[in-house]
Amino acid sequence: MTHRARAARIHAYGPPEVLVFENIEVAEPGPTQVLIRNTVIGLNFVEVYYRRGTFPVPAFPAILGNEAVGIVEAVGVDVVGIKVGDRVVYSDDVHGAYSTLCLYPADRVAIVPDDISDKQAASSFLKGLTARYLLKETVNLKAGDTVLYHAAAGGVGQLFTQWAKALGIRVIGTVSSDEKMAIALAAGCSHAINYRTENFAHRVMELTNNVGVKAVFDSVGKDTFVDSLSVLQPRGTLVVFGKASGNPPLINPFDLAPRSLNLTWPVLPVYVATAEQLAVAAQDLFNAITTGIINVEPGRVYPFDQLVDAHRDLEERRTTGATVLIV
Numbered sequence: 077m078t079h080r081a082r083a084a085r086i087h088a089y090g091p092p093e094v095l096v097f098e099n100i101e102v103a104e105p106g107p108t109q110v111l112i113r114n115t116v117i118g119l120n121f122v123e124v125y126y127r128r129g130t131f132p133v134p135a136f137p138a139i140l141g142n143e144a145v146g147i148v149e150a151v152g153v154d155v156v157g158i159k160v161g162d163r164v165v166y167s168d169d170v171h172g173a174y175s176t177l178c179l180y181p182a183d184r185v186a187i188v189p190d191d192i193s194d195k196q197a198a199s200s201f202l203k204g205l206t207a208r209y210l211l212k213e214t215v216n217l218k219a220g221d222t223v224l225y226h227a228a229a230g231g232v233g234q235l236f237t238q239w240a241k242a243l244g245i246r247v248i249g250t251v252s253s254d255e256k257m258a259i260a261l262a263a264g265c266s267h268a269i270n271y272r273t274e275n276f277a278h279r280v281m282e283l284t285n286n287v288g289v290k291a292v293f294d295s296v297g298k299d300t301f302v303d304s305l306s307v308l309q310p311r312g313t314l315v316v317f318g319k320a321s322g323n324p325p326l327i328n329p330f331d332l333a334p335r336s337l338n339l340t341w342p343v344l345p346v347y348v349a350t351a352e353q354l355a356v357a358a359q360d361l362f363n364a365i366t367t368g369i370i371n372v373e374p375g376r377v378y379p380f381d382q383l384v385d386a387h388r389d390l391e392e393r394r395t396t397g398a399t400v401l402i403v
């Protein structure tokens with residue numbers, strides 16, 4: 077038996093309009109899969125990369141989408157711990173969330189606690205797990221440290237900033253507009269810098285009395301990479317985890333030597349690679365949400381039908397915080 081679903085697929089890479097809604101047939105879950113009826117889909121910048129072909133998709137037509145919340149409608153014969161009717165969230169580098177129905181590996185979903193809404197879970201699973209590992213697992217940060225975070229008013233950015241502040245870590249944030257400066261400050265940045273109108277490297281050195289920062293979290297890439305390296309303290313770490321503005325330049329590792337700098341490009345799937353790692357990280361995230369450490373209300377909510385508009389707004393830097401789509 078198959079299940080009829082409505083999905084947004086791409087048949088080629090390109091602008092937001094390559095996303096087209098089509099009726100598809102979804103198979104019964106395999107032995108270790110669950111079939112999920114999505115209620116709220118989380119939108120992430122990584123899906124812009126996949127839509128454009130910055131990152132390749134396995135084959136065309138492709139259903140993009142890396143995060144959603146929904147209700148389990150069927151389970152495979154070998155599935156344990158997840159049953160029909162469970163409310164679950166998922167956010168791996170497995171595509172297929174832009175659909176009313178999605179097949180997913182059962183050991184890669186988390187049951188959503190009752191006091192977290194569908195919208196909150198879809199706003200925060202991929203972005204919150206990312207903020208968490210960046211903050212707690214990529215660099216040995218402790219209370220009193222100062223870091224620089226680029227695009228601090230964005231989805232991951234606001235969660236990172238709020239969580240960092242709760243841990244006593246000072247975040248200097250960059251953004252592209254005055255409106256976003258106010259949002260970054262409200263999220264907990266000690267200072268916000270408009271990197272369109274101000275040289276962020278000069279300003280960071282000024283704000284740190286020429287000491288520099290212990291780490292830079294850079295998902296912008298091309299436009300910020302070189303200056304990000306320049307504001308690090310000796311033995312500091314540049315964490316590049318995205319390239320919204322394009323590929324960063326190639327560098328010679330020897331350029332890191334004078335100040336013994338560290339450079340890493342982490343990705344979430346490696347930090348939650350096992351079911352156990354995912355469960356621990358999800359529990360820590362859910363605790364941060366329910367204790368109010370992070371506010372995971374979405375910045376923007378669109379009907380699923382307006383996915384093309386949502387993609388355009390995200391890539392044209394009009395969104396702040398998380399964006400979700402109601403199915």
Ligand SMILES: NC(=O)c1ccc[n+]([C@@H]2O[C@H](COP(=O)([O-])OP(=O)(O)OC[C@H]3O[C@@H](n4cnc5c(N)ncnc54)[C@H](OP(=O)(O)O)[C@@H]3O)[C@@H](O)[C@H]2O)c1
Nearest residue numbers: 120121227230231232251252295317318320321343344393
């Ligand atoms: N490696 C990982 O594990 C991982 C996991 C999740 C997300 N990420 C990355 O983290 C970043 C944030 O993800 P998100 O979903 O929360 O998106 P987001 O931060 O809400 O949106 C991206 C932001 O990047 C900034 N930006 C700078 N230059 C840009 C350009 N040329 N075009 C478009 N945007 C530009 C914009 O903020 P301003 O207007 O303020 O500049 C924009 O709002 C993305 O780069 C994503 O790929 C990485």
